[in-house]
Amino acid sequence: MTLTPDSTVPPVPAALNFRTVDVRGRHLSLAELRAAVPRAQAGTMADAEGKVQDIISAVRSRGFAALSELALAFDGVEQTNPRVPAEALHAALADLDPAVRAALEESIRRARRFADGHRPANVDVEMGDGAVVSQNWVPVARVGLYVPGGLAVYPSSVVMNVVPALAAGVESIALASPPQKDFDGLPHPTILAAACLLGIDEVYAIGGAQAIAAFAYGIPARGADLGDAAGIDPVDVVTGPGNIFVATAKRLVKGVVGIDSEAGTTEIAILADATAQPAFVAADLISQAEHDPKAASVLITDSETLAAAVRIELDRQAAATKHSARVREALSGPQSGVVLVNDIDQGIAACDAYAAEHLEIMTADAPRVAARIRNAGAIFVGDYSPVSLGDYCAGSNHVLPTSGTAAFSSGLNVTTFLRAIQVVNYTRSALEQVSGHIVSLSGAEDLPAHGDAVTARFAAGA
Structure with missing residues (x-):
């Protein structure tokens, strides 16, 4: 194409700065791994x-x-x-688009089936004759x-x-x-x-x-x-x-x-080895990066070859996606990047240290590897369980803990809206069987009135 003086050339996007954190050859503690994995800048x-x-x-x-x-x-x-x-x-x-309504109805149907399936049941436990403790x-x-x-x-x-x-x-x-x-x-x-x-x-x-x-x-x-x-x-x-x-x-x-x-700004981590498909890995990293410039996309792998191939795919796919500028900013931020590990064992340790909101497993024998993960909001197993599936139609819930809080908290589920109330129902004889233990323990804690509250029920005339 011949350019005239008035012609303009579209700006060339800056190269992706999808950084690398290399922890190979190092035996890091949990605290050191937590400090090493990509995170949003401190102070935010x-x-x-x-x-x-x-x-x-x-x-x-x-x-x-x-x-x-x-x-x-x-x-x-x-x-x-x-x-x-x-x-x-x-x-x-x-006025809702019929196709969108149909998609929402299917999403609702699957979410209801999953929610109904894990609603906990009330439990009655008999501690002895006339002694029942329930959890409702x-x-x-x-x-x-x-x-x-x-x-x-x-x-x-x-x-x-x-x-x-x-x-x-x-x-x-x-x-x-x-x-x-x-x-x-x-x-x-x-x-x-x-x-x-x-x-x-x-x-x-x-x-x-x-x-x-x-x-x-x-x-x-x-x-x-x-x-x-x-x-x-x-x-x-x-x-x-x-x-x-x-x-x-x-x-x-x-x-x-x-x-x-x-449940803050979205994040995805992918644990992958040399068997993973670079195009799939890149597509899934981009799918979460398009949410927000501060979204986190992290690849954890023991394969330099895979990491290099994913970088190429990220450049190619990011250039073609609708929200390219947003995606590129997210992928280039301090919260995103590649973590190179010695092997899958260290990769699992890095995943647990990161405690991702969404964790994909794209390795050989992915179900076995997934079963070893302790910290994640939701785990997506294999090539055909992308995070996008969980976002819309898997039946699982996409409101999940972020920023490492998946190490101690769970995604949104039925129990979020329930309280477990304990109900204690003992007869006179059932209480009498343990009254001596109560008196002994109340004395050991120097709380004698606790014991008196029991013995009063068996005093003469009570």
Whole structure:
């Protein structure tokens, strides 16, 4: 092509800086492995915490007024009442693309089947004649479910939040999603349609940390002179994924309410060996990188040859994908890269140190390797179980712990919305059989009144 003086050449994308962490030949402790694997830069969460604390304080002290100010500041939306009208929910469902509705219905069907399948049963244990201890699973009364907005639309997150709450038997469900300037200040219509499809009618156009605060502490009703809005009742549990501000808000309100986990910016780790398909590995790394420039994509492998082939595929596929700039930024960030390990054993140790939200296993005998993993939000086994499957239609839940918290917390599931209540039912004779032990132990702990509370039941005339 001949260029004239007025011609312009499209900018050439910068080369991917998909960095390498080489731990081969080193016998690293768990702490050293945790420090070695790619992570977001330190301080990011601390920076968010101060901002989130200010948001929570504003919502607690000024209610709807603060929500309106935050909607304008963060979403560019003028808002008087964040409650989504019922007619908007029904209109969104009526206008939903039939293909999208069919996909949502199939996702709901599979998620319900999985949720119903792992609802725990009540248990009665007989300790002796007339001595029964039970564990009963009881749903919380009210939950607040958060569905993110921003760079993408997440009707699938409506499904993932709502279905296990319904399976648990929760009676009061509220849902929040950020207001969208392009949709008259309401959440995206596909979000509203998914909520309506699932029978959720309490929906709020509230985004970010302010939604978490509104659910945790509630919002007082506002009179007609100030816009006439019914209050938002506080909830017992808050769930749902989001960015670092949402995850930080959930951590800060934990204890006031229950939370599922710190489901922040998405991450994927892939444990792969020389048998893996480079094109598949790259496609899956990119699939999560397109969520957010801060998304983490990590390859853990003992094969330099595979790592080199994946780099080539990342360059090729990243250039062709719709959100190329976002993907390239995520793959080039400090939170992404290749970890070269000695062998699969060290690879498994690195996976457990990383504790990924999503962990794919693309190795020889992948099921056996997957069975050895201890820390992950969800594990995807083999070439035909990509994270995208779990995001939409596997039946599993995609609201999962991030930032290493999978080492001690679980993904969203039915038990997130249940409490295990222990019930003790002893007869007089059953208590009498253990009364001596109770007296002995209460004396050993210097709490004699504990023993007296038992012996009083067997005193003369009792």
